[in-house]
Every structure is written in C-alpha cells, then in structure tokens.
Amino acid sequence: MSLEIASKRIKPLDPQLVNRIAAGEIIQRPFNALKELIENCLDAGSTSINIQIKEGGLKLIQISDNGCGINKEDLKIVCERFTTSKLKEFEDLKSINTFGFRGEALASISHVSRLTIITKTQDSPCAFKAMYSDGKLAKDGIKPCAAASRGTQIIVEDLFYNSSIRRNALKGGSDEFAKIYEVVSRYAIHNYHVGFYLKRIGESSMDLKTPGCSIRSVENENYLQDVIGILYGADMKKELERISVEYDDRLKFEMLAYMTNSRYTQLKQLTFVLFINERLVDCQPIKKSLQNLFQMYLPKSTNPFIYMNLKIDPKNLDVNIHPTKHEVRFLYQDEIISRIEKSFEEKLLDSSTSRSYYVKNLTLDTFIGESQKSQKKSDSQDSEGAKTPIYPYQLTRVDSKERKLDSFLHQTSLNDSIKVINRTKASSQDKCKSMLRGQDFERSFNFKSLSELRENVEKNSSKNLKQVMGDLNFVGCIERELALIQYQTGLYILNTRLLSEELFYQICLFNFGNFGYFNLSEPLDLFDLAIMALNDPRTEWTEEDGPKEKLAKRCAKFLYSKSALLDDYFSIKVTKRVDSEGENKYYLEALPMLIEDYEPDLVDLPLFVIRLATEVEWPNEKECFDSISKEIGYFYAIKNLKYEQDTHNFEENSSQNNDKMNESWMIEHVLYKAFVNMLLPSEENEQQTIFKLVDLSKLYRVFERC
Known part of the structure; x- marks a missing residue:
C-alpha cells in the first residue's frame, strides 16, 4: 500500500478540468449566471434589459439589452478566462467602478452550458x-445575422448539462425562478433608470416590469420609491422613509437608504x-447591526424592508474577496456601521412619534343589568329554599358585607428602599371605583382599539367566578400568591397573583388615561435599570444580542x-436631563397609581x-x-418575591413581622376588596385561579357540628 502511494506523482490538472472546477465555484445556481449577465448589460450602458426564463433557468436563460454591443474582433476571445476590457493592471483594482473585472463570468458560463452570443455595435452594418x-x-x-438595433443578446441553454450531480442537487424550477426574481428585482430598484422585463417562457404575462427612463428622468430619485412600490406593493411605498449620510471626509463614505418605518409590519423576513459602489453585495456586520436595531421597534415576527x-472610496474597498464578488471588505468598517446604525435609529425615533389611528364612538356594555338578573335568580332560589328544611351544614355563618375591625387600621408603605414621597390622585378618583359600575371619568377616549379591548374583557369573563367574587369572605393568606376564601358553604384557594x-390589566383599560402618580423619591436612571435587567437571567441575554451597555442606552432612549x-395614557413619567459631560440621560420619575393604598413591589x-x-x-x-396594559399588570401583580417562609428558622425579627402584617392587610383590604368591586375574572384562567378545598357538608360528617 505504501509503495502504491509513493509511486503516485504530482501532475498538473487538465486545463478543461481546472476551468470546470472554477466555473462551478462562480456559477453555483441559475441566478448566479443571470447576475453576471445583468452586470455585463449594465456595464455596457443599457437602459432596457429583457430576460426570459425556462424551467427556472436550467433549460434556458435569455437576456437582451440595448447596450454598446461587442466588437466582432472581440468575439473570438470573449469567452476565454481572464479576458476583460475593464482592468489592465493590479493597481486598477484600487479604483475599479464596474461590475466585472476578472473576465471570468462568460468563460465560466460557457464551461457549464451551451452559450450563444448575438451582438451589434452602433457602427456595425x-x-x-x-x-x-x-x-x-x-x-x-x-x-x-440580421438585427434591427444596437445591443447584445446572450442565450444560455442546458445549464449544468455536463454536471449531473450539480443539476440534480438543485431545487425545482419554481424555487430557482424565485431566486432569479429576487436578483432581478434588486437590480431594478438600484438601477431604477433602467427598464427591466422578466418573463417565464410559456406564461402570457410579464412577471416583472419596470418602466425605466421611458417615464421618468434619471435624476428623479422619487422614482426609486415608485419601483419599490411596483415590486413590493403600494402599502410598502407609503411607509418608506428616506435616510442619508452626507459624505464624511475622514471615513470617506456616504449613504442613501430607504426603509419601511415601524408602522409597516407585513414582512415576516428581513429584506x-x-x-456598495453600485455592486450588489452582502455584508453580515451591517445586516446584523440593523436587525438588532429593528427588534427594538417592530413587533415580534415582523421585519423591515x-x-x-x-x-x-474605492481605495478603501477590497472587492477581490470571493470569485462571486458577493463579499467585500472596507476600512473603518466598525465606525461606518456605527454611523449607519445611528442614522437609522434617529429616523425610527422620528417616525414613531406619529401614528394613524381609527376611532369610533365608545359603547361599553355594563354588567349592572346582568348582576341584577343574577341577584333576582339568587332571591328566587332563596324563596324556594324556604319551603324546605335547612340543615346546620347548609348555613353560611359569615356575611361578606360585614367589615372587620382591622380594615379601619390603615397600614404603612411596604416599599422602604424607594419611598413614595408624593401621591397625586386623578381628580375623578376619590376611591378607585370600577368604570364597569358606571363611574364617569374626567377624560374619555374614543379609540376603536380601546373599545374592542374592553369588550373583549367583558365577553371572556367567567360568570361562575364573578358570582364567587361578588360574595366571597376572605379567610387568610397561605402565601403571597395564594389565599383562602369562603363562598357559601365551600372553602376555596384563590390564586392572588x-x-x-388581571385586575391591573383591566384597570389600565377601563381607567385609561385617568391615573394618579406615584412620584419616586429619586428619579431612577433608565440606563442603570436596563443594565440590572440584562444581568437578570430571566431576560436570557446572550453575547449575540450585543453589548449590554449599548442595549441599555438604546432601551433608555x-x-x-x-x-x-x-x-x-398610563402615568409613566420618563424625562431627559443633560449631564455635566453634555450627554443625554433618561430617568423614570413616576409610576401610575392604579388603586389607592396599593404600591407595586419595586424588585421587578x-x-x-x-x-x-x-x-x-x-x-x-x-x-x-394591550401589551402595555399587560406589562403593567404583570409588574403590579402580587408575587412570591420576598418574605418566603424558611422552615428552618423559628425566630423572625419584628420589622419582618410588621412587613408581613402590612402586606396581609393590603392583600385582604385592598386587593380582595378590588377583586369584589372591580374585577371581571377571565374564563380562560378559571381552572388556574380557583380550587375548592373542602365543603361544609364534608366537615359536618367528620365533626358532626359546624
């Protein structure tokens, strides 16, 4: 075996094999071939490019232009490797401003297909x-041959006919045509002065058509937006925002861009x-940076165009990275990307200040009538029950309308770390009563969306839980999130959290725009709060998300x-101050007072x-x-964040006992009072909210007394 290996000699590869290997690297799929041909058309000064496709380009790619044409003498060598009219020496790469420069495109295509060129120059008969x-x-x-006008037609037939493995590995014709459409549309946007026509052979209509200079002049930049509208729809065109960066003398770059603003949410994938310097390329650092930025402004599962x-400056750009010329590298990359990101963020912030809203008159169905019906039904049942004997275990021995003595003992604030120094109430709130009970607030909003959210709460409320809430007797807290209540002859566990x-979510909707303020004793730096959150494992921050400091600054801004x-609308007060170094700092100064005598736990x-x-x-x-109200509801909800019972410690200091007493008082006399008076419990969460522990009749069987 070793002798066999030793006997093998190094030999040069056959030139034809070398060329086919190189061709396979440059022309990987039909759209790669078409991309090279489109760039040749543009280099030739074409203003009209007509493309016809058959079987996704595998059977036929035919492209015609009205460019300068190819001289007859050049046709002899036009398909040989490294023949080009655009580059003479290596130093020319520093100032290259054409698409092709290696002289490999036509040569590579001819090695993997049957290639035909028909061309006519201006002075040719x-x-x-x-x-x-x-x-x-x-x-x-x-x-x-006969030809009426100047230009070139290139016909590529049977692509990869001599490479069955490559041909079989490609997807179907429809998938390949989709990539072709994508490439043509991108060149059509950038070269909006050129008319592009794309058609599948056998189809009656054009798949893509842009008018080019026949309608507008090259200088009319607005036509670029028109082309985007033709290709992606009028809705996208309406939401386009122009962004520009003037020429920077130090970084030697400038930029013009268009993006869809934060109102456009129809794209599921980033387009x-x-x-870069007129060349269609990919730059992952720029793409990733903008993706991270737009995640802050767009809803989940939506992306921008x-x-x-x-x-x-061509001297700062290296285009000779890959045979496909798809990748480039440039100097000052990080600084340029930072400038680009900043310009996009400024535009996003500007565009997010305006919205188009549709409103209608607010119509809310109250539950007063329904409550009255429920009461009548209950009275009817009571009158019928009077005809039958009542046993001791059927008696309800407590009355939910009776007040306990400790309800008159007002408790102190639970938040010592950040004290509330000023409670400003909305003028319409003596006590925080439910809008569902018919209270008129000083401000009303006729948002159609708000009306729909309120109606949805009403529609999905649980009748059974409403009945329980209306007549419960609070027994005591098991822990912060769970409490015992009695309803009729049953003992129940309720999920207070x-x-x-739900309560605070509903208050946000029904008391919308009419909250008081909890003014924090000291304004809190939003940057510091965001850093604390990113250090919290619950945010699931990873290095791929970007530096924490950068994300925190973006969050605050x-x-x-x-x-x-x-x-x-929500009494969340955010302010801006300029520090001693001239930098903007953003602070949280106040939170909404949703119900009187209740303060959220600031741990979260x-x-x-x-x-x-x-x-x-x-x-x-x-x-x-909806989502702001849900976030407020989640933040304000009672949670098991502190005062967890340690079964190993039997002694607790007096301050912790006082905190627990204050908290228990607040849960019973503030939260559960609000549940009774205000809450429309959700039918969706009914099984997770209430659990029947025992019934009086079962206890009577055991103890034979109540």
Missing part, C-alpha cells in the same frame, strides 16, 4: 452570432438590499421617545423597564395598548 463551448469559439465561427446604497394581574404616550422594576422597550407591540395601536 449587421449583427454577428457566435456559439461557445468550454470557453472556446465553436467550429462554425462567427456568422453575420435587505445592499449595494431596507434598501441601502453605500458609496465608499393571577387575579391581581427608546422609552424616552415614547414618553408622551406613556405619561398621557428593572425587568418592567426592559420589557416595556422590547415586548410592547408599539407600531399597532390596539396591540400597543
């Missing part, structure tokens, strides 16, 4: 036709069209951009801040109001 195989002119040579035309989360909405405040920035569906009015 007729057109000439030539066929090529493996980079060489066919034996038939160059033949004259990123990037041209971005077109970017980046011009960089779920009920309080973003929330300030929404400060008018948050303050006006950092998480609340970061979730406001990342989890709220800001672009859509209805989803925005």
Whole structure:
C-alpha cells in the first residue's frame, strides 16, 4: 500500500478540468449566471434589459439589452478566462467602478452550458452570432445575422448539462425562478433608470416590469420609491422613509437608504438590499447591526424592508474577496456601521412619534343589568329554599358585607428602599371605583382599539367566578400568591397573583388615561435599570444580542421617545436631563397609581423597564395598548418575591413581622376588596385561579357540628 502511494506523482490538472472546477465555484445556481449577465448589460450602458426564463433557468436563460454591443474582433476571445476590457493592471483594482473585472463570468458560463452570443455595435452594418463551448469559439465561427438595433443578446441553454450531480442537487424550477426574481428585482430598484422585463417562457404575462427612463428622468430619485412600490406593493411605498449620510471626509463614505418605518409590519423576513459602489453585495456586520436595531421597534415576527446604497472610496474597498464578488471588505468598517446604525435609529425615533389611528364612538356594555338578573335568580332560589328544611351544614355563618375591625387600621408603605414621597390622585378618583359600575371619568377616549379591548374583557369573563367574587369572605393568606376564601358553604384557594394581574390589566383599560402618580423619591436612571435587567437571567441575554451597555442606552432612549404616550395614557413619567459631560440621560420619575393604598413591589422594576422597550407591540395601536396594559399588570401583580417562609428558622425579627402584617392587610383590604368591586375574572384562567378545598357538608360528617 505504501509503495502504491509513493509511486503516485504530482501532475498538473487538465486545463478543461481546472476551468470546470472554477466555473462551478462562480456559477453555483441559475441566478448566479443571470447576475453576471445583468452586470455585463449594465456595464455596457443599457437602459432596457429583457430576460426570459425556462424551467427556472436550467433549460434556458435569455437576456437582451440595448447596450454598446461587442466588437466582432472581440468575439473570438470573449469567452476565454481572464479576458476583460475593464482592468489592465493590479493597481486598477484600487479604483475599479464596474461590475466585472476578472473576465471570468462568460468563460465560466460557457464551461457549464451551451452559450450563444448575438451582438451589434452602433457602427456595425449587421449583427454577428457566435456559439461557445468550454470557453472556446465553436467550429462554425462567427456568422453575420440580421438585427434591427444596437445591443447584445446572450442565450444560455442546458445549464449544468455536463454536471449531473450539480443539476440534480438543485431545487425545482419554481424555487430557482424565485431566486432569479429576487436578483432581478434588486437590480431594478438600484438601477431604477433602467427598464427591466422578466418573463417565464410559456406564461402570457410579464412577471416583472419596470418602466425605466421611458417615464421618468434619471435624476428623479422619487422614482426609486415608485419601483419599490411596483415590486413590493403600494402599502410598502407609503411607509418608506428616506435616510442619508452626507459624505464624511475622514471615513470617506456616504449613504442613501430607504426603509419601511415601524408602522409597516407585513414582512415576516428581513429584506435587505445592499449595494456598495453600485455592486450588489452582502455584508453580515451591517445586516446584523440593523436587525438588532429593528427588534427594538417592530413587533415580534415582523421585519423591515431596507434598501441601502453605500458609496465608499474605492481605495478603501477590497472587492477581490470571493470569485462571486458577493463579499467585500472596507476600512473603518466598525465606525461606518456605527454611523449607519445611528442614522437609522434617529429616523425610527422620528417616525414613531406619529401614528394613524381609527376611532369610533365608545359603547361599553355594563354588567349592572346582568348582576341584577343574577341577584333576582339568587332571591328566587332563596324563596324556594324556604319551603324546605335547612340543615346546620347548609348555613353560611359569615356575611361578606360585614367589615372587620382591622380594615379601619390603615397600614404603612411596604416599599422602604424607594419611598413614595408624593401621591397625586386623578381628580375623578376619590376611591378607585370600577368604570364597569358606571363611574364617569374626567377624560374619555374614543379609540376603536380601546373599545374592542374592553369588550373583549367583558365577553371572556367567567360568570361562575364573578358570582364567587361578588360574595366571597376572605379567610387568610397561605402565601403571597395564594389565599383562602369562603363562598357559601365551600372553602376555596384563590390564586392572588393571577387575579391581581388581571385586575391591573383591566384597570389600565377601563381607567385609561385617568391615573394618579406615584412620584419616586429619586428619579431612577433608565440606563442603570436596563443594565440590572440584562444581568437578570430571566431576560436570557446572550453575547449575540450585543453589548449590554449599548442595549441599555438604546432601551433608555427608546422609552424616552415614547414618553408622551406613556405619561398621557398610563402615568409613566420618563424625562431627559443633560449631564455635566453634555450627554443625554433618561430617568423614570413616576409610576401610575392604579388603586389607592396599593404600591407595586419595586424588585421587578428593572425587568418592567426592559420589557416595556422590547415586548410592547408599539407600531399597532390596539396591540400597543394591550401589551402595555399587560406589562403593567404583570409588574403590579402580587408575587412570591420576598418574605418566603424558611422552615428552618423559628425566630423572625419584628420589622419582618410588621412587613408581613402590612402586606396581609393590603392583600385582604385592598386587593380582595378590588377583586369584589372591580374585577371581571377571565374564563380562560378559571381552572388556574380557583380550587375548592373542602365543603361544609364534608366537615359536618367528620365533626358532626359546624
């Protein structure tokens, strides 16, 4: 075996094999071939490019242009490798401004297909036709033929006919055509002055058609938006925002871009069209940076459309990275990307300040009538029950309407770390009564979305739980999240956390825009709060998300951009100050007072801040109001965050006992009172909310007395 290996000699590969290997690297799929041909058309100064496709380009790619044409003398070598009219020496790469420069495209295509070129120059009396195989002119040579106008037509037939493995590995014709459409549409956007026509052979209509210079002049930049509208729809065109960065003398770059604003949420995947020095390329650092930015402004599962035309000094740009010319590298990459990201963020912040809302008159069905019906039914049942004997275990020995003595003992604040120094109440709130009970607030809002959210709460409420809430007797707390209550002759466990989360969500909807303020004793830096949240394992931050400091700054700045909405509708006050170094700092100064004598546990405040920035569906009015209300409900809800009982410790200090007493008082006399008077418990959460522990009749069997 070793002798066999030793006997093998190094030999040069056959030139034809070398060329086919190189061709397979450049032309990987039909759209790669078409991309090279489109760039040749544009280099030739074409203003009209007509493309016809059969079987996704595998059977036929035919492209015609009205460019300068190819001289007859050049047809002999046009398909040989490393023949080009655009590059003479290596130094020319520093100032290259054409698409092709290696002279490999036509050669590579001829090695994996049957290639035909028909061309006519302006001064030629007729057109000439030539066929090529493996980079060489066919034996038939160059033949004259009739052609009415100047330009070139290239026909690529039976792509990968000599590579069955590559051909079989490709997807079906429809998938390949989809990639072709994508490539043509991107060149059509960037070269909006050129008319592009794309058609599948056998179809009656064009798949893509842009008018080019026949309608508008090259200087009319607005036509770029028109082309985007033709390709992606009028709805997208309406939501396009223009972004530009003027030429930077130090970084030697400038940028023009168009993006869909935060109101456009129809794209499920990012569409990123990037041209650097007129070349369609991919730049993952730019793409990733913008993806992370837009995640802060768009709802989940939605993405933007971005077109970017980046011009960089050719001396700072390396285009000779990959045979496909798909990747480039440039100097000052990090600084340029930072400038680009900043310009996009400024535009997003500007565009997010305006919204188009649709409103209708607010019509709320109250539950007063339903409650009256329920009461009549209960009275009817009582009168019928009077005719039958009542046993001791059927008696309810407590009355939910009776008040306990400790309800008159007002408790102190639970939050010592951040004291509430000023409680400003909305003028319409003596006591926080439910809007469902018919109270008129000073401000009313006729948002259609708000009306729908309220109606949805009413529609999905549980009649059984409402009945329990209306006549419960509080027994005591098992822990912060669970409590015992008596209803009629049954003893129940209620999930205080779920009920309080629903309560505060509903208060946000029904008391919308009419809250008081909890003014914090000291304004809290939103940047610091965001950093604390990102350090919390619950946020699931990873290095791929980007540096924490950068995310925290973006979070603080973003929330300030929404400060008018948050303050006006939800009494969340965010302010801006300039520090001694001239930098903007953003602070949280106040939280909403949803019900009197209840303060949220501020342990979860950092998480609340970061979730406001990342989890709220800001672009859509209805989803925005809904998700903000849900986040407030989650933050204000009672949770097992502290005072967990340690079974190993039998002694507790007096301050902790006082905290527990204050908390128990608040749960019984504030939260559960609000549950009785205000809450419409959800039918969806009924099974998780209430659990029947025991009935009086069962206890009577055991103890034979009540």
